[in-house]
Amino acid sequence: MEGILKIGEFEVISEAAVSCTASVTEKGEGRTVTEFQLQSDRISDMGTAVEIRYSFPILDICGRWHPNCRADRALKADWERPVASMTAVSAPVVCFFNSESRNRHTIAASELCQEVNMNAGVHEEDGQMAVKIRFVLSPQKLSAGYSFRLWESQEDAPYWDTLDQVRQWWEEAMPPVMEVPDAAREPVYSFWYSWHQDINAAIVEEEAERAAEMGFDTIIVDDGWQTGDNNRGYAFCGDWAPEPGKFPDFPEHIRRVHAMGIKYMLWFSVPFVGKNTGCWDRFSDKLLCYDERQHAGVLDLRYPEVREYLLAVYLKAVREWDLDGLKLDFIDEFYIREGTPVWKDGMDYGDIQEALDVFMTSVRETLRKENENLLIEFRQRYIGPNMRRYGNMFRVADCPCSPVTNRVGCADLRLLCGHSAVHSDMLMWNRGETPEAAAIQVLSCLFGVPQISVRLADLEDGITEMLRFWLDFMRQHRALLQTTVIHAKEPENLYPEVSVENETEEILVHYSAGRVIRPAGKKEITYFVNALHAQEQILILDPERAVSVTVKNCRGEVTETMEWNGGESLVRLSMPACGLCELRWR
Numbered sequence: 001m002e003g004i005l006k007i008g009e010f011e012v013i014s015e016a017a018v019s020c021t022a023s024v025t026e027k028g029e030g031r032t033v034t035e036f037q038l039q040s041d042r043i044s045d046m047g048t049a050v051e052i053r054y055s056f057p058i059l060d061i062c063g064r065w066h067p068n069c070r071a072d073r074a075l076k077a078d079w080e081r082p083v084a085s086m087t088a089v090s091a092p093v094v095c096f097f098n099s100e101s102r103n104r105h106t107i108a109a110s111e112l113c114q115e116v117n118m119n120a121g122v123h124e125e126d127g128q129m130a131v132k133i134r135f136v137l138s139p140q141k142l143s144a145g146y147s148f149r150l151w152e153s154q155e156d157a158p159y160w161d162t163l164d165q166v167r168q169w170w171e172e173a174m175p176p177v178m179e180v181p182d183a184a185r186e187p188v189y190s191f192w193y194s195w196h197q198d199i200n201a202a203i204v205e206e207e208a209e210r211a212a213e214m215g216f217d218t219i220i221v222d223d224g225w226q227t228g229d230n231n232r233g234y235a236f237c238g239d240w241a242p243e244p245g246k247f248p249d250f251p252e253h254i255r256r257v258h259a260m261g262i263k264y265m266l267w268f269s270v271p272f273v274g275k276n277t278g279c280w281d282r283f284s285d286k287l288l289c290y291d292e293r294q295h296a297g298v299l300d301l302r303y304p305e306v307r308e309y310l311l312a313v314y315l316k317a318v319r320e321w322d323l324d325g326l327k328l329d330f331i332d333e334f335y336i337r338e339g340t341p342v343w344k345d346g347m348d349y350g351d352i353q354e355a356l357d358v359f360m361t362s363v364r365e366t367l368r369k370e371n372e373n374l375l376i377e378f379r380q381r382y383i384g385p386n387m388r389r390y391g392n393m394f395r396v397a398d399c400p401c402s403p404v405t406n407r408v409g410c411a412d413l414r415l416l417c418g419h420s421a422v423h424s425d426m427l428m429w430n431r432g433e434t435p436e437a438a439a440i441q442v443l444s445c446l447f448g449v450p451q452i453s454v455r456l457a458d459l460e461d462g463i464t465e466m467l468r469f470w471l472d473f474m475r476q477h478r479a480l481l482q483t484t485v486i487h488a489k490e491p492e493n494l495y496p497e498v499s500v501e502n503e504t505e506e507i508l509v510h511y512s513a514g515r516v517i518r519p520a521g522k523k524e525i526t527y528f529v530n531a532l533h534a535q536e537q538i539l540i541l542d543p544e545r546a547v548s549v550t551v552k553n554c555r556g557e558v559t560e561t562m563e564w565n566g567g568e569s570l571v572r573l574s575m576p577a578c579g580l581c582e583l584r585w586r
Helices: 139-144 159-172 201-214 250-259 304-321 352-370 403-417 435-444 461-476 478-483
Strands: 003-007 010-014 019-028 031-039 048-057 063-065 083-085 093-097 103-109 116-123 128-137 146-153 188-190 218-221 263-269 272-274 287-291 296-299 325-329 375-379 393-395 421-423 487-489 497-501 505-510 525-530 535-540 547-552 558-564 570-575 580-585
Touching: 003 019, 010 019, 010 031, 031 139, 048 146, 093 116, 093 159, 103 116, 103 128, 103 159, 128 146, 139 146, 146 159, 159 403, 188 201, 201 218, 201 250, 201 461, 218 325, 250 263, 250 304, 263 304, 263 375, 304 325, 304 352, 352 375, 403 421, 403 435, 403 487, 435 461, 461 478, 478 497, 478 505, 525 535, 547 570
Parallel strands: 188 218, 218 263, 263 325, 325 375, 375 393, 393 421, 505 525
Antiparallel strands: 003 010, 010 048, 019 031, 031 146, 048 128, 063 093, 083 116, 093 103, 103 146, 116 128, 272 296, 287 296, 487 497, 497 505, 525 580, 535 570, 547 558, 547 580
């Protein structure tokens, strides 16, 4: 690094001579926004790296959260790898919390498109948290003058409220996020884990009919519709034409599914073009990289020809096939690798993230003219603020048969997604599974939209009853479960207790044993969910309020009722596995 500027508590370090001023633009309630104005006339074709450094004392901090932390909530040393974000990956925010789930120091950046590397780690010599925020500025941005804002909060508040403030701060400075139609919040049937690539029109229609009978509103047909090859990989991705041996008349097939009252979404692996496709020769020299294992290349969106081709593919699918939505996969593959060409003839953008923004904006605007209620699904890791402008369904990363990962993924997405619809990874289980054990998976995504991916004809009666009961509960309480701020406690322990509430109702879920049920005060109804095997629970009640108690098992069958008229505030409650306790206050 060539230049070092000291501005208050900050050091601004750059590879070239960069002038910088800093000013506090917002302050109050423990929050500060500092704006850095950066400019340079020394132009480097490769761009100029800038790093902002400062530190703060590590006081009452037990863990670290960022959008892509998954199960790792541990503090890191200052010499460990930074956390990266860009349009196609994660989001630029790191939150430090204490053991009471309260914010201690949250840092967020205003740069949502370009890559930002945030390293906030323990400096062993003095017990300070050393913060380094690094980004690379193009010659155009530096010569014109670039504004970078740093949002900080040390407010003593629940960390989920702090993260929701970050989400609002981002939204205030960007175009509106994509509208969320009601269909995005309804349970979905997915063909991936249940059928993988072994699908055809008859299978899809038979399963869609069963899904309609169970109350599903939407199906997602995944990889396999475009190829007769069942060996995974992406060698046959790129032409995006239905495999005629599987789907001889695709529009008519979709019409038959629509006649069942089911919406139809279709999978596309956006970046991949395979060697075994008709368009390989056309695009083989317009790639960010080639993956030998997948037998496919990653398309380079800096070429207008690539963007135009993909947009035409999606427009045809929506217009000619009458699709209701697209599952757009692997967008996090759009980034520069070592060996990626810096510039070649035919490109109209030098930066892949800018090209991605232009492309996704055109996809959204073009396709919504065809269907204003279009559904577009993205998946972790591409879940940042910009992605919410282009899509309205955000799904947990693949975690087959893992309720813990699904629970953590749903909660993590909910913390920053505002009113965008959060979906679980597809739920699957072994055919011999019990209703109670399968219910643990269903309840892992209670605060999102469940996607189910088991063969419906193989379901035992008990599991069918369990699914109907809990899917009905999710529908009945959809607004409360999906659109209120989620209270995901103890992030360092992967959210053993989660709740949502409004003025009259509360839904409280325990995902670990040995916890005490403490209903929120002054509610009319509390729904307590035991997302575990059967156990005795201790319920702490207000001795001055009478309450009616109804306990149901995972199939919705009443197992116990009780009228409690006050007195002793500790009540022992026998909860069935994955059961529901309704407390109605009188």
